[in-house]
Amino acid sequence: MRMDFNAREIEVNKQTMNVEQHAVATAVAEPAADCRRLVQVILAGGSGTRLWPVSREQYPKQLIGVVGDQSLLQATMKRMDGFAKAWDVAAEPVIVCGAEHSFATREQAQQCEVKPRIVVEPARRDTAPALTLAALAASTDGDDPILVAMPADHAIADIAALQAAIEQAAQLAQAEGVIATLGVPPTRADTGFGYIRLGAPLKNGAHQIDRFVEKPAAELAAEYVASGSYWWNSGMFVVRASVWLDALKRFQPEMHAACVEAHANAKRDDVYITPGVDEFERCPSDSIDYAVMEQLGKEGSPFTGVVVPLEAGWSDLGSWDAVWEAMDKDEFGNVANGRVMMEGATATYARSEGGRLVACVGTNGLVVVETDDAVLVADRSHVQNIKGLVSRIRQTKSPEAENHRKVRRPWGFYDSIDNGDRFQVKRIVVSPGARLSLQMHHHRAEHWIVVSGTALVTRGEEQFLLTENQSTFIPLGVRHRLENPGHVPLQIIEVQSGAYLGEDDIVRFDDQYGRCN
Amino acid sequence: MRMDFNAREIEVNKQTMNVEQHAVATAVAEPAADCRRLVQVILAGGSGTRLWPVSREQYPKQLIGVVGDQSLLQATMKRMDGFAKAWDVAAEPVIVCGAEHSFATREQAQQCEVKPRIVVEPARRDTAPALTLAALAASTDGDDPILVAMPADHAIADIAALQAAIEQAAQLAQAEGVIATLGVPPTRADTGFGYIRLGAPLKNGAHQIDRFVEKPAAELAAEYVASGSYWWNSGMFVVRASVWLDALKRFQPEMHAACVEAHANAKRDDVYITPGVDEFERCPSDSIDYAVMEQLGKEGSPFTGVVVPLEAGWSDLGSWDAVWEAMDKDEFGNVANGRVMMEGATATYARSEGGRLVACVGTNGLVVVETDDAVLVADRSHVQNIKGLVSRIRQTKSPEAENHRKVRRPWGFYDSIDNGDRFQVKRIVVSPGARLSLQMHHHRAEHWIVVSGTALVTRGEEQFLLTENQSTFIPLGVRHRLENPGHVPLQIIEVQSGAYLGEDDIVRFDDQYGRCN
Incomplete structure (x- = not known):
């Protein structure tokens, strides 16, 4: 049953949204047979200095097995496997990455027998242009699939729960004008994430989006969590390709034009799509959140942002502290990866990547990461300073910021x-x-x-x-x-x-x- | 002026020692011309697991430059350079070490142009037998020099002050029956040292020894320091060779006999003296403190223990904490050796031995030591557990306990x-x-x-x-x-x-x- 649901008719002032509207907004549960096509879009443009020294400029976090044997990118490529049969998930995900990572990205896809389309970004322009290039790549031959966009460098423990949330979001995204994001009901007052303030409730726990808020200070984060009306922003989006392109055109016409031109002048082969360099370099840089999502509620906007709850053991692995949080711990709260010995250590994350013996004696709340050419020892409460450290290393022209040995x-x-x-x-x-x-x-x-x-x-x-x-x-x-x-x-x-x-x-x-x- | 001072006449009950006796006991300030010969004895038998991973079974602490470019052994060999001209310091120190370290010991001596006599211990038997083998080696041809015995693995900042203390001790040791040790007036309630309880005062700040006490608990250490009557036991001794041998014969006849026999059956060349293996293996194992020094006050003993104050920036470098204490620090209390970067670190000791970049972020009170094959991260208050850690490593038959890469x-x-x-x-x-x-x-x-x-x-x-x-x-x-x-x-x-x-x-x-x- 195709609904005549039209997001343009939804009252954009969510504060006044009533129960009737709620019913309208969630009545899109039954997708039409002709638009059940999903394309996974993997945003793999991160440089990930926050997990230095394992993550490097030339070989960043998504290419590395931070929490398991597979790289995060490989784990991400597998996340749509076994998706609900009612949907036609394209066998070829679209991966957007930088030129310096395009060979490794292809190699890792081959290793897990995935044949992606790889969009090689000619320059770093943040996630909104990246998603736009992916939308254009997925829309060839008049296709208008629903895009399931996700960062390549997050961890998700419960794939079934993820897929259920994606399916719910995809059903909402079927409706014209709806852009769905996955929000994570917070389990602690984390200051490392952006938050989404919930608007009017929809069916099955989803909500309209009231607004996006930036990473809060500790006190504010605690208020957010206590209020129950803020969820973590997971950075995952589900949106029909044409809706995304229309929204971008409305809110960021310059970005839209640059991406469309760059795509039109792309070089292509079996695997790679390399958009025109000159056109893309003219593209403004911005994130999906800022460029589009925060604009959706503007007066006269025909678009609606909705947030679907994701309770699947999600982590952005945005710091070594987050990695420690995401991993199974022993009875003393320690996590040991590789050749590690603990002697009286507590709440310590230790990782031997280069194969040397790493011994932690009486340490508490510490991160210890050993690689072939560098050793990081950081207090878990100071891991946000690693970014600054890597900048300093780069300034000294030491190779350890850019490359592994x-x-x-x-x-x-x-x-x-x-x-x-x-x-x-x-x-x-x-x-x-x-x-x-x-x-x-x-x-x-x-x-x-x-x-x-x-x-x-x-x-x-x-x-x-x-x-x-x-x-x-x-x-x-x-x-x-x-x-x-x-x-x-x-x-x-x-x-x-x-x-x-x-x-x-x-x-x-x-x-x-x-x-x- | 040779004194007719005879220690056998000193009242052994020091509690009753009076001022007159004090005058007698310190009247030995003028050594006779015929016995001003000094021989430096370097006790280099330590295996030093407490500074793992820099110190290893096969290449222990004394062979390593813990606090400078020279190894501790090399620094020790130079400590008698420029000694007071009134004394005849033998050009050849006697070094006692294990067979596994004898090549490296010789090589390090050559590097600093010292020609030692190296006594190769056929087995580990602690310091009393080691000093006895050295006394026998230094007593050939009827010589009876004063031995200046010191561990090979300590640090001393002020060599002039050390030499002044040694000279004072040597003057006391000229007297028959006197065994002098250097004691360090404590600057903190350290629980890592043995203490010497002071007996009756002698001239120039020296004291008779009341007794030796083992490493105390924190509370007791604080009492010792507050009382002013306890000094740290530095492990340095000054004694005439014949006095040492007589004292050992009296208190440890079995040890004395085994050492004399092993020495009699020694193999010798220009550099090495290798005592008889079978004889030495029968020797009991004990320290100078236990085997002899603590016995000196026994009833009827003709020997007297005296302690001379040493205020020369002494450290036994007995732990990474002690190494940190002994070194110059930056304004945040950090010590960085080698390729180290600190970002918001305080009171941290970090050492890159293998050349990798070591980065410390927000750490406090930590020891970080990187080598080619192992990394140690220890809370400074737990460094005493490193010994246990090394035992565990040895149990797993990992090479990192014994050898460097x-x-x-x-x-x-x-x-x-x-x-x-x-x-x-x-x-x-x-x-x-x-x-x-x-x-x-x-x-x-x-x-x-x-x-x-x-x-x-x-x-x-x-x-x-x-x-x-x-x-x-x-x-x-x-x-x-x-x-x-x-x-x-x-x-x-x-x-x-x-x-x-x-x-x-x-x-x-x-x-x-x-x-x-």
Whole structure:
């Protein structure tokens, strides 16, 4: 039964909304057969310095297994699996991410056998333009699906509860003019989240949105929670693509125009959509909340914001404190990840990422995170200062703000395991079938020793295979290429020798990942 | 003027000691010309788990630069430099250490151009037997010097004040029957030290010793400090060799006999004295305090214990808390060693030993110590639990209790920089003129790449030189030897390949350090 529900008719002053309107607003429970299509949109543009040193500029939080073996992005890609059969969930989610993360994003999707459409943002412009590019990508061929937009870097414990909330939101979003968000009834006076003030109640616990409020101070947060009329803003939105685009056009015409133009001039292949750089760079930067959601109640607005309750063990993992909160603890309130020993510790989160033994003795309320090249020790009540710390690290031009010691590349990764005066040692791992660029160095020679798998080596005019326990020498100035022709990862130890060993001493002649330009 | 002072005549009941006796007891200020010989004895037998992870079983605290660039042992070897000219300080200190530390001890002495006599303890038997072996070593050819015994692992800020205290103690020790110790007037109610209860006052602030008391509880420590009659026990002793041996013979005849026999059957070379193993293993284990000092006041004892005040910024560096106490702090009470960043931290000691960036955010009263293979985070008030932690690590057979990742050898060191399935990568540094044993492995092949210096390689029947940027391959089962014929350190990267890569897969054919037996 298709309802003649029209959000434009809803009284925009929610304070005066009565029970009758309530009935109208929630009467959209039965979606029409022709518009049950859902597209998952994953907003993966975050840079996530708050979980430093595990999260880095070049390999941020969503690409990392913060709370489990899978990365948060991978867990997010799986969140629509098994969704209610009444809905047609597109097999291809749309992921919006930055160029520097696009290879890793694709690789992680492949690992969990998801074939996404990846929209590569030419510049960082916050979530409203990101969702707009995704809406445009999902609307090709006249489709007008319901978008289920969610950040790539949150954790959700109860997927069934999440899906039920999404379904409820999708039913509301079927109605013209309705933009639904998922709000989390608060369990503590958290100052790390934005809050949504509830408007008139709708069916099944949903509410109209009165307004969005920014992260409050502690006292105000406590008032919010005590009042019962504020929910946490989860950053998840459910909206029909055309409704989103219409709302954006009304409230942010400049942003809308820039996105539409950038999309029109996008480069595309099987996986990637890369919107026009010049057009997108002209796009203003803003969040979904500010750019659209807060405008919905304006006089004359034909759009309605509604919030659906989400009680599914949601966490934005927005700080190490939040990570500790989200994890199972032992009887002393400790969380130990990796090679960790606790001796009289309480309420301590300790994580050994680089494999070293981490020992916590008599600590309380502490976060300890060890990686290959950095160790963070933070009082849990001061984790908000990590952002400032990372800025300071960046100012000193230390690499630890940007990269891990292990650096991901389209062909695999390398790890700088040792270095000294005039030498550097790397472990290089090349994925099956992948190959590095044909390259040459002006200042260094390289020794390669294969420790597992098979290498196809190009050295000057020669080409030859090397297998485990074989080695070769690449003199300075000689063109060379390393390739994995096999079906298992290739691992080599590379010993570089020379007066200058920077990553920028590289001349690329040919590269399958387009890095010659 | 040689005094006819005879300690045997001193009333042993110190409670009844009167002013006249006081005058007698301090009348030894002028040593006779023939007995002004001093020998420094350095007790370097500690295993020092309390400063884990910097201090390890195989490379303990005294071998490490805890508070400066020099190791504590090296700083200790320099403490008699510039001693008052009226005394003849032997150029060769006697160092007593365990066999596992004897190479490193010799190497560190060479680095600071000290030629010690090194007494290698065949077994750990605490300080009383150690001092006895040193007394015997210093008494050859009928010499009877005054021994100035000090632990190898303490810090002293004011060397002039130390030397003044030692001179005062040495003047007292000239008298027959007097054993002098240095006591530190306490500056806080520390529960980590033993205390000495002062007896009758002597000249220049010295006192007879009433008794030794063990580490007290906090309340008792406060009483001790408030009373003004207790000093910290510094573990430094000044005593004539013959007096020590006589006292030991009287109070611990079994220990005395075992040490004398072990010394009689010692192996000697230019540097090392290795007492007989079987004899020394029969020796009871005890400290100088318990075995002798606490017995001095016994009825009929001809010996007198005196304590001389030491106010020289002494610290036993007995815990990370003590290390923090001993070091200069910034305005927030922080101490940062190495690559450390503090963000809102207070009263925090942070040390980056392995070179990784260590960041402390909002921490208070914390110790953070990073090494190549382990990270310790401890509340400063719980550092005494580190000992228990290290025992637990040992129980799990993890290497981090015993060794550093960088393992010292007589010829230099190696550092295990990477490892994986069927491979391991080491950086090997060979000292100028040193060579590894002629050896062979059953389970692994090795690639060697020289990154600095020159290597003389023996491989099967061949011998050849390799210099920077050259490499060779040692197949499994082939005899080989690595040698540094040059004048600068040789550094190679070794890539091992094989199914078993344990250190025990080694057959030694020849070794200049006697490791073939």
